[in-house]
Amino acid sequence: MHYSQQLKKYGDSKSAIRELAAYGSRRAREIGEENVFDFSLGAPSVPAPARVTQTMLHLLQTVPPEKLHGYTAAEGDLSVREKIATYLSTRYGIENRPDRVYVMAGASAGLAMVTRALRDSSDDEFVCLAPFWAEYTVFIDTAGAQPVVVPPDYSTFEPDREAFEAAVNEHTKAVFIDQPNNPSGVLYREETLTWLANTLRKKEKEFGHPIYLIADEPYRELAFDGESPYMPHYYADTIIVYSFSKALSLAGERIGYIYVPESVTDGDIIYSVIKGAGRALGYSCAPALMQYTIAENLDITADISVYHRNRDLLYTMLTDLGFECVYPTGAFYMMVKSPSGDGKEFSHTAQAHDVLVTPSDTFGIPGYVRVSFCVSSDRITRSQPAFAQLAQHYGLRPAQ
Amino acid sequence: MHYSQQLKKYGDSKSAIRELAAYGSRRAREIGEENVFDFSLGAPSVPAPARVTQTMLHLLQTVPPEKLHGYTAAEGDLSVREKIATYLSTRYGIENRPDRVYVMAGASAGLAMVTRALRDSSDDEFVCLAPFWAEYTVFIDTAGAQPVVVPPDYSTFEPDREAFEAAVNEHTKAVFIDQPNNPSGVLYREETLTWLANTLRKKEKEFGHPIYLIADEPYRELAFDGESPYMPHYYADTIIVYSFSKALSLAGERIGYIYVPESVTDGDIIYSVIKGAGRALGYSCAPALMQYTIAENLDITADISVYHRNRDLLYTMLTDLGFECVYPTGAFYMMVKSPSGDGKEFSHTAQAHDVLVTPSDTFGIPGYVRVSFCVSSDRITRSQPAFAQLAQHYGLRPAQ
Numbered sequence: 001m002h003y004s005q006q007l008k009k010y011g012d013s014k015s016a017i018r019e020l021a022a023y024g025s026r027r028a029r030e031i032g033e034e035n036v037f038d039f040s041l042g043a044p045s046v047p048a049p050a051r052v053t054q055t056m057l058h059l060l061q062t063v064p065p066e067k068l069h070g071y072t073a074a075e076g077d078l079s080v081r082e083k084i085a086t087y088l089s090t091r092y093g094i095e096n097r098p099d100r101v102y103v104m105a106g107a108s109a110g111l112a113m114v115t116r117a118l119r120d121s122s123d124d125e126f127v128c129l130a131p132f133w134a135e136y137t138v139f140i141d142t143a144g145a146q147p148v149v150v151p152p153d154y155s156t157f158e159p160d161r162e163a164f165e166a167a168v169n170e171h172t173k174a175v176f177i178d179q180p181n182n183p184s185g186v187l188y189r190e191e192t193l194t195w196l197a198n199t200l201r202k203k204e205k206e207f208g209h210p211i212y213l214i215a216d217e218p219y220r221e222l223a224f225d226g227e228s229p230y231m232p233h234y235y236a237d238t239i240i241v242y243s244f245s246k247a248l249s250l251a252g253e254r255i256g257y258i259y260v261p262e263s264v265t266d267g268d269i270i271y272s273v274i275k276g277a278g279r280a281l282g283y284s285c286a287p288a289l290m291q292y293t294i295a296e297n298l299d300i301t302a303d304i305s306v307y308h309r310n311r312d313l314l315y316t317m318l319t320d321l322g323f324e325c326v327y328p329t330g331a332f333y334m335m336v337k338s339p340s341g342d343g344k345e346f347s348h349t350a351q352a353h354d355v356l357v358t359p360s361d362t363f364g365i366p367g368y369v370r371v372s373f374c375v376s377s378d379r380i381t382r383s384q385p386a387f388a389q390l391a392q393h394y395g396l397r398p399a400q
Numbered sequence: 401m402h403y404s405q406q407l408k409k410y411g412d413s414k415s416a417i418r419e420l421a422a423y424g425s426r427r428a429r430e431i432g433e434e435n436v437f438d439f440s441l442g443a444p445s446v447p448a449p450a451r452v453t454q455t456m457l458h459l460l461q462t463v464p465p466e467k468l469h470g471y472t473a474a475e476g477d478l479s480v481r482e483k484i485a486t487y488l489s490t491r492y493g494i495e496n497r498p499d500r501v502y503v504m505a506g507a508s509a510g511l512a513m514v515t516r517a518l519r520d521s522s523d524d525e526f527v528c529l530a531p532f533w534a535e536y537t538v539f540i541d542t543a544g545a546q547p548v549v550v551p552p553d554y555s556t557f558e559p560d561r562e563a564f565e566a567a568v569n570e571h572t573k574a575v576f577i578d579q580p581n582n583p584s585g586v587l588y589r590e591e592t593l594t595w596l597a598n599t600l601r602k603k604e605k606e607f608g609h610p611i612y613l614i615a616d617e618p619y620r621e622l623a624f625d626g627e628s629p630y631m632p633h634y635y636a637d638t639i640i641v642y643s644f645s646k647a648l649s650l651a652g653e654r655i656g657y658i659y660v661p662e663s664v665t666d667g668d669i670i671y672s673v674i675k676g677a678g679r680a681l682g683y684s685c686a687p688a689l690m691q692y693t694i695a696e697n698l699d700i701t702a703d704i705s706v707y708h709r710n711r712d713l714l715y716t717m718l719t720d721l722g723f724e725c726v727y728p729t730g731a732f733y734m735m736v737k738s739p740s741g742d743g744k745e746f747s748h749t750a751q752a753h754d755v756l757v758t759p760s761d762t763f764g765i766p767g768y769v770r771v772s773f774c775v776s777s778d779r780i781t782r783s784q785p786a787f788a789q790l791a792q793h794y795g796l797r798p799a800q
Contacts, residue, residue, distance in 0.1 A: 002520070007517055008676055010676035011672035011674065048469055053460055056689075057460055065452070066444060071651045105505060110682070113682070116404060249469060251471045252469050252685055252688030252689075254684060266402070276409065282513070283509070
């Protein structure tokens with residue numbers, strides 16, 4: 001064929017999220033934006049901190065343009081990598097290794113690169129802990145490897161332990177983990193992390209090769225009830241993929257970093273192979289102005305108290321109406337169980353009430369919808385009557 | 401293996417250009433930057449136009465950050481695509497099709513995406529017209545296809561016609577062309593473009609499938625003696641990969657676009673497959689601030705008169721000393737023939753005189769060096785004695 005059959009599939013496929021967004025735009029033109037309760041998107045609603053804007057203005061006003069906008073090293077400007085490494089070293093009490101920081105164009109870029117860097121054979125398997133961000137399987141499939149999905153224990157939204165142990169085999173190259181989780185907002189408990197690390201260490205020994213944990217961290221800073229765990233503290237073979245998209249509300253600017261901790265098996269080689277992956281995928285360097293900008297703002301975040309307040313507001317509102325919700329300790333998403341047991345049906349019925357929520361099937365599990373609360377608090381409050389009608393439709397009994 | 405053998409190769413490989421740059425930095429610390437005549441790099445020396453900086457400042461001061469730095473559509477913000485399509489339509493007298501513009505993170509990204517979008521089988525071949533930018537072969541190899549190199553006719557630095565006709569066969573998916581050429585600065589003559597288009601049309605008919613021309617255009621605006629040809633005017637199945645890196649001196653910011661003209665066979669499908677490729681490679685969107693910035697500056701370029709002047713200065717200086725040079729009509733590179741016939745030897749000998757130039761082997765041909773003139777005119781003038789010593793070393797006779 002004169003084009004890629006595999007990539008045509010991904011170019012054509014309409015994601016449920018984008019279809020909802022398109023419907024939302026059309027519907028807003030019909031009945032007014034204020035009457036459409038769109039909870040389908042995952043874009044930060046809080047502005048970037050004023051200091052971030054000030055940094056950009058200052059750089060533009062003081063640095064010669066040919067320097068400011070010039071190529072950096074493919075792995076990022078050295079001064080930027082030094083600042084990130086020093087920050088990580090101080091914050092997590094780890095080594096200071098700028099030569100293990102690869103500044104890249106957001107978490108998507110990092111995940112695509114790391115997946116390709118670790119893939120060596122079409123038998124290679126990458127484990128996704130459901131629910132998970134759907135693009136993982138796109139990166140795995142197009143790298144020429146096999147995705148393996150592990151279902152959750154629905155009582156905790158942590159991995160089903162038996163299923164996980166059965167899923168990891170001699171072909172397993174890596175396991176994706178994101179905390180706080182998209183779409184559930186869940187942080188795994190301490191004992192779960194310890195079990196996960198012990199299991200992976202046991203499997204590494206059993207199969208005689210490293211099994212990497214890819215810690216996908218776009219939501220790291222959005223934890224409401226205590227800090228997100230730093231996975232290299234639990235498991236040596238962890239590769240960090242961090243993004244400033246949500247932490248600094250810079251999602252469209254494509255800026256983040258990969259960190260290969262000192263503890264990682266063959267870490268220098270892995271770092272070098274990641275560089276090879278960046279070259280193969282055409283990532284000359286991460287956007288230069290954004291590199292210099294985040295380097296001056298590592299210690300701050302956007303005002304996440306808005307998401308925290310929204311979480312409380314939405315959780316109380318929906319549980320009061322009788323909906324069964326997974327309590328999110330971070331990110332800006334909440335999983336709500338479909339009263340009919342069918343996530344698509346629930347999403348469809350909600351749509352008829354101008355409430356837009358994403359079926360959980362998109363994230364590898366049935367029976368739920370994802371409600372995004374990266375919206376104005378006002379939208380949540382005003383959606384109460386619509387959700388109340390939905391509760392009535394399903395015959396839910398208000399909580400006492 | 402627990403990592404990609406193929407990508408390790410690209411992560412490890414030291415490019416001649418980067419090694420020269422590293423040597424240049426070390427040497428500058430020893431003898432002073434002003435005494436190292438580094439002509440190895442391809443980074444714009446001219447600043448971005450003041451209007452570009454003003455646009456960024458204005459956007460930062462007037463657009464709410466959550467909007468300015470938010471995700472755009474994967475293919476680029478619609479208003480940006482509309483402005484690009486209208487500009488192309490007016491400039492080249494073509495259709496106005498924003499739905500065929502894909503705003504992406506620079507030419508490297510575009511080339512990686514288009515190569516993968518067109519590749520469907522490991523037998524697929526992509527033709528590179530030597531001399532060519534070395535990363536073409538990285539994109540082709542890592543997409544899982546075969547690069548086929550066509551040597552130049554050394555009297556013109558245009559493709560050897562016989563070799564080209566022999567190289568295009570039933571497996572040929574696409575041909576890369578960049579004008580003005582990196583590393584030769586050459587624009588093909590009118591008759592050559594017509595021959596190229598006729599040959600490809602003949603081959604399309606013979607083999608019964610499209611053969612796409614990938615017009616790689618980072619240097620389009622850097623043409624000194626008349627405008628660069630617009631390839632869709634010659635050949636219908638041309639896909640444009642344009643970059644603002646050199647046109648607006650924004651190389652580190654990663655911004656450009658792919659354009660799939662109306663004339664392209666299965667153009668809607670190709671555009672969709674390119675979207676699939678962007679998704680597979682983790683390109684969520686091109687950097688948002690840069691999208692809005694270039695949209696307001698499509699009609700201007702950085703001050704290319706500096707490169708024009710440098711071209712004249714360098715060409716006169718080197719030919720006066722007896723060096724044989726390929727006359728560049730664009731870009732900011734000049735090919736100089738090695739007096740010994742060996743490009744690497746010439747580069748090495750020049751290095752001993754603190755003159756850094758890149759062996760042509762990097763670009764798929766032997767026997768030359770590439771001299772980059774994206775430097776201060778002063779550096780060219782001050783390098784005269786060093787080049788004179790080199791001429792003497794090789795026993796060259798000054799031109800009369």
